[in-house]
Amino acid sequence: MVENRSQVVEDRRAKLDELRRRGVEPYAYRYPVTHNTTEARAVLEKAEAEGTLDEAGLGSVVWLGGRLVGFRAHGKASFADLADRAGRVQLFFRQNEVGEAYDLLPLLDIGDWVGVEGRVMRTRAGEPTVRVRSFQLLAKSLRPLPLGKEEESDAGTRVVHGGFTDIEQRYRQRYADLAVNPDVRDVFVARSRVVTALRRYLDGEGFVEVETPVLQPLYGGASARPFTTHHNALDMQLFLRIADELYLKRLIVGGMERVYEIGKDFRNEGIDRTHNPEFTMLEFYEAFADYEAAMARVEELIVGVARDVTGSMRITYQGRALDLQPPYRRLGYLEALAEYGGLDAGALSDDELRVQAEAAGALDVARLNRGQLLDELFKAHVEPHLQDPVFIVDYPRELSPLAKPKRGDETLTERFELIIAGRELANAFSELNDPLDQRDRFEAQARLREAGDEEAQTYDEDYVRALEYGMPPTGGVGIGVDRLVMLLTDRSSIRDVILFPTMRPEGVE
Secondary structure (H helix, E strand, C coil): CHHHHHHHHHHHHHHHHHHHCCCCCCCCCCCCCCCCHHHHHHHHHHHHCCCCCCCCCCEEEEEEECCCEEEEEEEEEEEEEEEEEEEEEEEEEEHHHHHHHHHHHHHHCCEEEEEEEEEEEECCCCCCCEEEEEEEEEEECCCCCCEEEEEEEECCCCCECCCCCCCHHHHHHHHHHHHCCCCHHHHHHHHHHHHHHHHHHHHHCCCCCCCCCCEEEECCCCCCCCCCCEEEECCCCECCCCCCCHHHHHHHCCCEEEEEEEEEECCCCCEEECCCEEEEEEEEEEEECCHHHHHHHHHHHHHHHHHHHHHCEEECCCCCCCCCCCEEEEEECCCHHHHHHHCHHHHHHHHHHHHHHHHHHCCCCCHCCCHHHHHHHHHHHHHHHHCCEEEEEEEHHHHCCCCCCEEEEEEEEEEEEEEEEEEEEEEEEECCCCHHHHHHHHHHHHHHHHCCCCCCCCCCCCHHHHHHCCCCCCCEEEHHHHHHHHHHHCCCCCCHHCCCCCCCCCCCC
16 A cells, blocks of 8 residues: 655655764664653752752753654754653753754654753743753654644643644544643543552452453353454354453352452443443452442442542532532432332333333334333433432342342342443442342343343353352442543543544544
């Protein structure tokens, strides 16, 4: 395939050739960076505070590495801006100080990676600056970054006009998105802090982090369609896991008592603002606990993560103030349908539910079973109203094939979902540990599959066998890590918090 290169790219390649002709290696092996840009500014401020600048106003030597994001030539002196992960700082080059290397400056471009060595100073305009004594090209940029025009606002903040604004291209070219949008980098730094905070809490409570199979001969633990693959050596079909649940509960049977996993799950489903086929889940299971204990754990966990990442229990999500301070409201599933939808769902027949679901906008209602009809009604009538944190509790049995029956009402199960800002964030059960009941529910799910429900759970005989050895009372929780990051970073789309979201290939309609 012949690449159609722009004149800008051709010009940069010509500079690359000229650099090599002059004996300059444009792709370095290493550079001895000692400070980032923020630390360099701090070195200057400390010297100013302590009065240790020399007579020329120069401070200590720093070695920095980063991208050139601005350049202003003025004859025998030039200014540039260097950006790294910590921020940016101005550079000052003087011909009589950097010597013959000054002639290489015209061969540099915005976007090039450079290393500079120099002393910190402040210009007459008050700008913290590195007065460069030597510099090295670390990587030549052959393709211009989609930088916009930048100017300083009246409030002193930098405002970018234009630039990389095509959201689909930003997702596809995340490397460029990260390079030109510091706020995007901040989101993924926050994501890392979320995961660290989750681990810190669970490790501190005596949970053991484990790894369970991603490739599984049977998939289960959720209602979803899987991705399938084939193992050549064993000549067998395998599935990418849709949940970690059944393997983690096998470990509870084995006596591990408190286990968790943070990992990727895969569901062969549509893509929208809250769903990506590949996503990250935290699941944790605790022996001798039920869904009441799990609710308390979830509240503690949300508090700890929110404080670590935002420093506050009060956040703003999509323009709405939210208070994450526990205790959270508890509302029964059927009571929520009555409160927000005016429906006595428990008393309605399947046909009556079907009429209500169709009126609420559900599609193809003739093929939906009772659990799916209830789910459609809940999504239509209830979820949009649930903004502040609320535990929806006691789900109908049809919706929860892995949860224990509710004490006192076996038409319901001991299950809750934590809903914040109108979407599910956590799902939890008093886990079903009766192997005979579990077998019956798997058989009921099998009948649904035979009737055409592709998302019904598969029959896992080995899991039933594990339960027959005995699983203690257990509380189990699943938390969508991506959705938690969305909430704490005020992002409206799951693709904003996944570095490389699933995308249709370029050029494919």
